[in-house]
Amino acid sequence: MVTRSLRFKKLVAASVLLPFASILCHAQESANADLDSCVVQEQTILTAKGAGLGVVAGLGAALFGKNKDDSIKKAAIGAAVGGAVGAAAGFATAYYTAIDTCYKKNPSWIPESKIERTKDYARVKKEIRYDPKRDGAKTLVSKIDMPATAKAGDKIDMASRFIAMTPDGSEANVAFERKLTVIEDGKETLLPFPGKVKEDRTVEPGENIETSRLPIPAEAKSGTQYRYEFAVSMAGKPASVAAQTVTVQ
Incomplete structure (x- = not known):
């Protein structure tokens, strides 16, 4: 029953x-x-x-x-x-500028990045020999996992692994900043990032992975490169920054 x-x-x-x-x-x-x-x-x-x-x-x-x-x-x-x-630096500038314009007109369309905790406070404290008195509030971006190559029209995930440590082990209030650059024919051009360029988030102390998605223009030429830069800061300290590049096949 x-x-x-x-x-x-x-x-x-x-x-x-x-x-x-x-x-x-x-x-x-x-x-x-x-x-x-x-x-x-x-x-x-x-x-x-x-x-x-x-x-x-x-x-x-x-x-x-x-x-x-x-x-x-x-x-x-x-x-x-x-x-x-x-088209400025090619179709890329027009494409990402168009996305930025659409998001400004429709803020509800802006995608929220995903944050997942991977290591707790105690584990990270031991691994990096974190000293609350010496280090205070500490952030560090260790790496960005994303494909090295992609095809025009693809949507790729960019997973940024970072730590955020507070002296008392409380939740960390961190500031994110994202940048996107297109490299075409040896020339670098800063593009509007398709999402939130800057934002403040509250995360659990320890190690976390922040995942954002990057759409590659359908008109992107083979050999064009896109460099993604991710920065994390806390308590007014200098940001920790990492970057990774994807090449259009």
């Missing part, structure tokens, strides 16, 4: 929870679809602005052309150059 009763309760719970799980899943898919649509729209606007500037530049140069054909050629070249300039 107990077994049947338990099974019945589980079935009832499942029948109640499954619709909610379905609703949450659908909501997430809908939010992702809305973000994708917004990004495409913003990219189109950015590209149009760049092309427009190119046309103006081309027409300006065309005024000094010797003949009509010369003027038409210069205007066309100006439009082409404008389109390239509009």
Whole structure:
């Protein structure tokens, strides 16, 4: 009888929870679809602005052309150059700028990074020989785990492993800062990070892993590199920083 009763309760719970799980899943898919649509729209606007500037530049140069054909050629070249300039450091700048614009318009779309505790206070204290009186509040980013290579259009996880230690073993109030840089043809360009650039979080003392997700532009050229930089600080002390790079295949 107990077994049947338990099974019945589980079935009832499942029948109640499954619709909610379905609703949450659908909501997430809908939010992702809305973000994708917004990004495409913003990219189109950015590209149009760049092309427009190119046309103006081309027409300006065309005024000094010797003949009509010369003027038409210069205007066309100006439009082409404008389109390239509009993309700035390539499609990457337009893509991440579009995401940043969409997040500013819709703050609820900004993804929350995941934090998971991996080692407790006592274990980390022993491993790094932490001295509360000597070290005080201490943070340290040991490494960032992320793929070395990715394909255009991929979404990769970036797991940053860090420690946060407080003298009395209480929860740690830490400050995160994230940076993203594209390296293309030997040139480095700082990009808007697709998420929260700076934020304060309260974590359990010890070792934690913070995981963020990076979407790679579908138009990313093979050989393009993206460098992710993650920094953690606490109690006004200098930040501990680590960086890792992914290369588009």
